[in-house]
Amino acid sequence: MASNRARGRGEQPAEELADRWHSLAIHLLRRLRREDVKAGLTGPRLSALSVIVFGGPITLGDLATAEQVRPPTMTRLVRALEEEGLVRRENDSTDGRVVRVRATAKGESLLTAGRTRRVRKLMQPLAALTDAERKTLHDAAAILARVIGRLS
Amino acid sequence: MASNRARGRGEQPAEELADRWHSLAIHLLRRLRREDVKAGLTGPRLSALSVIVFGGPITLGDLATAEQVRPPTMTRLVRALEEEGLVRRENDSTDGRVVRVRATAKGESLLTAGRTRRVRKLMQPLAALTDAERKTLHDAAAILARVIGRLS
DNA sequence: GCGAGTTAGTTAGCTGTGCTAACAAATTTG
DNA sequence: CAAATTTGTTAGCACAGCTAACTAACTCGC
Numbered sequence: 001m002a003s004n005r006a007r008g009r010g011e012q013p014a015e016e017l018a019d020r021w022h023s024l025a026i027h028l029l030r031r032l033r034r035e036d037v038k039a040g041l042t043g044p045r046l047s048a049l050s051v052i053v054f055g056g057p058i059t060l061g062d063l064a065t066a067e068q069v070r071p072p073t074m075t076r077l078v079r080a081l082e083e084e085g086l087v088r089r090e091n092d093s094t095d096g097r098v099v100r101v102r103a104t105a106k107g108e109s110l111l112t113a114g115r116t117r118r119v120r121k122l123m124q125p126l127a128a129l130t131d132a133e134r135k136t137l138h139d140a141a142a143i144l145a146r147v148i149g150r151l152s
Numbered sequence: 153m154a155s156n157r158a159r160g161r162g163e164q165p166a167e168e169l170a171d172r173w174h175s176l177a178i179h180l181l182r183r184l185r186r187e188d189v190k191a192g193l194t195g196p197r198l199s200a201l202s203v204i205v206f207g208g209p210i211t212l213g214d215l216a217t218a219e220q221v222r223p224p225t226m227t228r229l230v231r232a233l234e235e236e237g238l239v240r241r242e243n244d245s246t247d248g249r250v251v252r253v254r255a256t257a258k259g260e261s262l263l264t265a266g267r268t269r270r271v272r273k274l275m276q277p278l279a280a281l282t283d284a285e286r287k288t289l290h291d292a293a294a295i296l297a298r299v300i301g302r303l304s
Numbered sequence: 305g306c307g308a309g310t311t312a313g314t315t316a317g318c319t320g321t322g323c324t325a326a327c328a329a330a331t332t333t334g
Numbered sequence: 335c336a337a338a339t340t341t342g343t344t345a346g347c348a349c350a351g352c353t354a355a356c357t358a359a360c361t362c363g364c
Contacts, residue, residue: 071314
């Protein structure tokens with residue numbers, strides 16, 4: 001029961017963590033953006049493509065929700081992916097309004113085969129960490145994902 | 153010596169971690185951006201202001217380096233901060249080329265007093281974590297910062 | 305079954321962040 | 335002192351996010 005709110009010695013106050021992670025997210029993304037550009041696909045597009053590939057055919061609205069983005073933003077991301085031949089739009093047979101998005105073979109292979117190349121730069125320093133450090137990052141990722149989910 | 157590269161059971165392969173964190177950074181930033189906008193200052197501006205406030209008067213070039221951004225980008229960020237009265241430009245007395253950027257009282261108070269409001273949304277779910285979870289996030293932040301630093 | 309309301313997506317237009325290329329001004333150096 | 339370097343700015347591009355306003359399609363109540 002001393003697990004929450006108490007703020008004893010050695011504990012991490014939420015405010016400090018929030019500041020720290022805010023800054024980290026900005027800097028991490030700036031770095032990754034450079035690599036993404038070299039890899040030919042930007043972060044948001046790659047992220048959307050990943051959902052499409054692993055989430056099967058999905059409606060544009062669901063995709064926007066999954067990516068925590070407004071519909072117009074997703075419309076544009078999907079159009080960009082479509083123009084590169086990575087995804088295909090399909091009409092729903094029972095509801096003429098909805099648009100289903102499906103990955104093409106090219107889109108799938110780009111995501112899976114291109115995966116290593118894309119994250120290579122980030123992987124190098126990660127591979128140099130100890131197992132314990134990687135475990136910490138692994139655990140932190142799960143916690144952070146939950147935190148993000150609760151931001152609503 | 154089993155600490156690196158081995159990939160035994162329970163270890164986290166660098167590739168998986170890289171993918172995971174890439175995605176996390178994108179989603180975290182999208183969420184934070186909304187709050188930043190409400191708070192009146194965007195992430196990059198806030199981040200730059202923070203360096204200016206705590207890093208004393210600093211040249212524009214050093215600021216760009218610290219923020220891992222190109223000079224033109226920093227020129228624009230500083231101009232935006234200046235227009236809001238949060239920072240001031242100063243000419244160097246010995247070198248006419250350099251521009252020193254200093255935080256105004258308004259800038260300092262916005263950063264310190266406004267800090268809680270700004271990160272409040274992120275703090276709520278963080279405060280709900282256990283001490284152990286916050287410690288994991290704290291440790292992960294340090295590791296990630298190093299990883300980012302090594303991306304070069 | 306038809307008109308009102310709702311839902312899914314798109315278009316238009318804005319703000320903001322990042323970049324490179326090209327430049328001006330100041331300083332340093334040969 | 336002329337050439338090279340350094341510091342910062344301007345111009346212009348690509349991209350991602352948003353809201354407002356719209357079209358098309360569906361659902362529901364009468």
